[in-house]
Amino acid sequence: MKRILILLALVAAQPLLADSNLPPAYWANRQLPDPKQEAEAQALMDELRCLVCQGQSIADSDAELAGDMRDLVRRRIAAGEQPSAIRSWLVQRYGTWISYKPTAELAAWPLWLAPLALLVIGAWLVRRRIRLKAKS
């Protein structure tokens, strides 16, 4: 009985408060009035990684810090800053970790070479198949 009561109490339990009481930043969930600028901001936000929900982009994340970063991105784009400049400003602070856009750094080489390697293996398999068929 006691166990059941404890389990029932869990149903009513609330997650620990880990968010602030402040509303989201102004541009966190608001589109820029200029559609071209909003498209630029959206494209950049899709490629920036959320520091809280790591693995989500800041465009997808509901974390407050992601909202504040969307506000930062939209504000700077509205002020006429280039998306590449905003990205490198963030990379200076958080490293390439913050950006989903693959770079040419050494660690990213397998990523670039993998499609080529798969193509070569595929071609080799196809050639073998054709040869085997021709023999039989």
Place this chain on the structure above:
Amino acid sequence: MSRSLRFAPLALLLLIVVALVWRLATPANTNVPSKLEGKPVPNFALPAALPSKPTLSSADLATGQPRVINIFASWCVPCVTEVKVLQELKVRGVAIEGIAVRDQSQDIAGFLARNGDPYERIGSDPQSRVQISLGSSGVPESFIVDGKGIIRYQHIGPIEQSDVPMILGKLEQAR
């Protein structure tokens, strides 16, 4: 199919299970360190968090003395225990500055009244902008800044009692 190849899927499965168990036992480090260690603190000027306390700007940092910049919030649970350790650092003569993230005056005042107030100055950062410009990814986090305003060390997560000697050592190095 050759005999050894027959066991290949089983070996692959074992490999995957081993990898999963290993990552469950030793979770990956998800901290994102700031790249600004060794670089000057970016320029900033924050509004005051409390009417009774001076605010913080980057100009307050290059004063010849190393100090701790603590990024905290009244809504942050680990900050409650950390602020007591900061109090102890203050008693030992460490200068501690605060940046309150996404916070309100009355909440900060209540937090400091309940838990103690080790801060010389507190700036309010309601949209996390200074936090982001420092390359910080959460609360609490602390930066040790030397007398020239250069960031010497970033501490991710709360400063615990056991971290005190290490923090004092880092401050000594930054002197």
